[in-house]
Amino acid sequence: MSHSVTAHGAGKLPRGLAVGLALAVLFSGALFSLATGGRSDVGLTDLWAPEGIAATVIYDTRAPRMFAATLLGLNLSLSGLILQAATRNPLASPAILGLNQGAALGLSLGLVLPLFSGVPLQVMALVGAFGAGVVTFAISGGFTGRMDSLRLVLGGVAVGAFSYAMVRFAFTLEDELARSVVRWTVGDITDIRWPAVRRLALWGLPGLFAALALSQRLNLMALGQASAQGLGADSRITLLLGTLIAAALTGVSVSVAGPIAFVGLVVPHLAKLLFGGDHRILVPVSALLGAALMLYADGVSKVLTAPVEAPVGVVVALIGAPWFLWQTVFARDLS
């Protein structure tokens, strides 16, 4: 791989070591996720040649959950990476731009309003994510080609706050409905099975290739909207494609697990810290690190408040928020 993009700044670690570390973290995270769960009698030693109930538990409940965590990490970190590059805003992420909350609003409307009872919840989530994205970008002036960074974040916060206020209204409804909505909107992957994994993969893997295809355009965005335009990459098209990919990845993720914040915000920054600014490398690396973060969060979610499982979205926030704070205070790329 050439170093033609040194202008983006190289990472701090030798690349081989960094990739090796990331893979080691991913692999250990996967083991952690597989070794923990509702049955205390199925653990690490059962992962090799499991039989009887241990085999059933691992193949039918823990493996799909492990893959779901992996794909959710991939989807959300790619959404964040693409949004940060396409909007040239280091704060951009599915949660900050309101996509997560929009998807959650879509879900809640689907659960609460009889009008939408025939519409599959995943469609409601996707429509909600797209809708929130479109409104946020319209507020920021993104569709006119002159996106205002500050207006983007403010617009996203406003759209997110509005959507989530509507979602929280549903919490006050009667118990069973409120519990359903809370379960949907807290970021929860307990009892995930293979069909949900297939759905995540169906969107996530094409999303990964689409992000790779878009990576050169994302690199050009870093030069500035005018320069990108001059080099033949219309920034509005990059933004539109990026938003579509990010909204699709976010929408499918929310439809499976509910909104999970911080993955999309934190992981791209960690990847840039380790690997520099070339998006042709950042795309696969962010996917890898996002997956690793989610796998660890899944493992922790099962042991933190055992025997009751903590929602994975809460655990991600517990890991992601302090990291983001550290990044804000000490790292250069947010200053």
Add this chain to the structure above:
Amino acid sequence: MAYTFKLLPVFSAALIALASPVLARDITHELGTTDVPDDPKRIVVLEFSYIDALASVGVAPVGLADDGKRDRVIAPYIDVIGDDWVSVGTRKTPSLEIIASLQPDLIIADKTRHTAAYDTLSEIAPTIVLDSLGGDYHASVAQMAAIGTAIGKSVEMEARITAHKATMAEYVAQIKPKAEGIAAQFGVTNAKGLWLHSPRSYNGSLLEMFGFDSNMETADGAVYEKVYVPTTLEQLSEIDPDLLLVGAYADPSFVDGWAGETLYENLTSVKADQVLPVTAHNWSRLRGMLAAEMTAADVVRIMDALE
């Protein structure tokens, strides 16, 4: 003078006798002690088990938290309390404005749901707070006695409780020989999860009283951790009861979605065809004496059918 002194005790006794009907009484409850009027006429109740208490002694509330759905108050209660009550909204977030507008002289609230609103409720009317949601069956019966005292009907309430205990003893005598050695578990399921009612819950303690075993260990924690426990299929496979009683709030329910999965099909209760539906509303929400009797009748029916 001598007369006056002689008459003083008589006067005093007369004064006390005259004064006592309007004297407030102190009722000790979960959040302290409250002065309650002697003969409250306008009562607002915020849990279904308190309706059971009022209906037990023939008192109708002016307002009740029926979750905005009047059919959640079952017919045997309506037969006693009529249907003139004003709905004050959901049990979880009752409308304080509607409660205030009813000008109640007594409010009966729940510890888990309404502790945060206790001060506001107390400004509206004397409020007593009992642990309906988080308490077990035996606590529920004790609460009935407390409500009886609070509404000035302790004699009638004691009679009802005595009759109830006799009824339950008959049910227990019927069920106990058949329940021996069977681990039974009750849970409710909606579209998004399964919540098992632990041995600390109303239903869990009832099943224990009927003589069933429980395989469920109870952890410490909040009400939705130790009493109503969210449970995954993997966790259920470890608890693995012999008899699984499921109250479904959704059709198809979350538990229905497990059908066909190896882990589910290998549950002891599934293999023995002993996953049985019960009425979620009556079992899970009512938590009164009538609810206990209905639950017991259900269990008698279930055990007869299993034989």
